[in-house]
Amino acid sequence: MSKQAFQDYYPEELSHCYGCGSNNADGHQLKSYWLDEKQGETIARFTPKAYHTAIPGFVYGGLIASLIDCHGTGSAAAAAYQAQGRVIGSAPALRFVTGALNVNFLAPTPMGVELILRGKITEVKERKVIVEITLSADDVVCVSGSVIAVKMPATMG
Numbered sequence: 141m142s143k144q145a146f147q148d149y150y151p152e153e154l155s156h157c158y159g160c161g162s163n164n165a166d167g168h169q170l171k172s173y174w175l176d177e178k179q180g181e182t183i184a185r186f187t188p189k190a191y192h193t194a195i196p197g198f199v200y201g202g203l204i205a206s207l208i209d210c211h212g213t214g215s216a217a218a219a220a221y222q223a224q225g226r227v228i229g230s231a232p233a234l235r236f237v238t239g240a241l242n243v244n245f246l247a248p249t250p251m252g253v254e255l256i257l258r259g260k261i262t263e264v265k266e267r268k269v270i271v272e273i274t275l276s277a278d279d280v281v282c283v284s285g286s287v288i289a290v291k292m293p294a295t296m297g
């Protein structure tokens with residue numbers, strides 16, 4: 141696993157995202173990495189805080205959605221660089237935003253354990269990347285989801 145997260149390559153001015161921006165002190169600051177680059181598999185870890193509670197003992201679904209969202213967009217950027225045979229972070233920058241986010245809550249997600257997000261890149265096009273994601277707690281898949289990530293429009297940059 142590489143030491144630098146995909147999000148560490150985002151430029152400073154695009155590092156304010158509530159889910160994954162390292163410049164957002166109030167955000168989740170999610171970090172995503174290759175688990176197996178050849179297989180297009182990625183990983184992120186996150187331990188919810190007490191204030192991320194839905195029902196006592198269980199994690200708030202909106203938090204989970206945002207973790208899937210940012211693991212998806214980060215994985216998409218890494219996959220786009222990979223597909224072009226380029227070093228991640230090299231210019232011109234390849235940046236992706238969420239076009240669509242699907243989340244399926246399969247089982248209650250317990251508080252008090254580290255959550256593991258695993259991504260699988262299933263489609264890479266020039267302007268669009270699809271990432272399928274699972275979120276596990278204690279080796280149980282509690283949530284599945286997918287992100288359709290689309291190249292960031294100039295109007296957002």
Ligand SMILES: CCCCCCCCCC(=O)SCCNC(=O)CCNC(=O)[C@H](O)C(C)(C)COP(=O)(O)OP(=O)(O)OC[C@H]1O[C@@H](n2cnc3c(N)ncnc32)[C@H](O)[C@@H]1OP(=O)(O)O
Nearest residue numbers: 154157213235236237238239240267268288290291292293
């Ligand atoms: C960027 C650096 C890091 C920043 C932090 C990470 C981001 C964190 C995640 C977020 O929260 S981002 C904020 C939430 N997202 C937005 O506000 C995006 C708002 N929507 C848009 O700006 C545009 O609608 C969008 C860029 C998503 C798409 O517009 P485009 O005109 O660029 O898309 P286009 O029509 O060219 O379609 C390109 C491909 O994407 C597909 N696509 C576009 N929008 C889609 C959609 N909504 N659902 C499914 N597919 C979609 C489209 O079908 C097509 O696929 P194909 O190539 O296979 O034909």
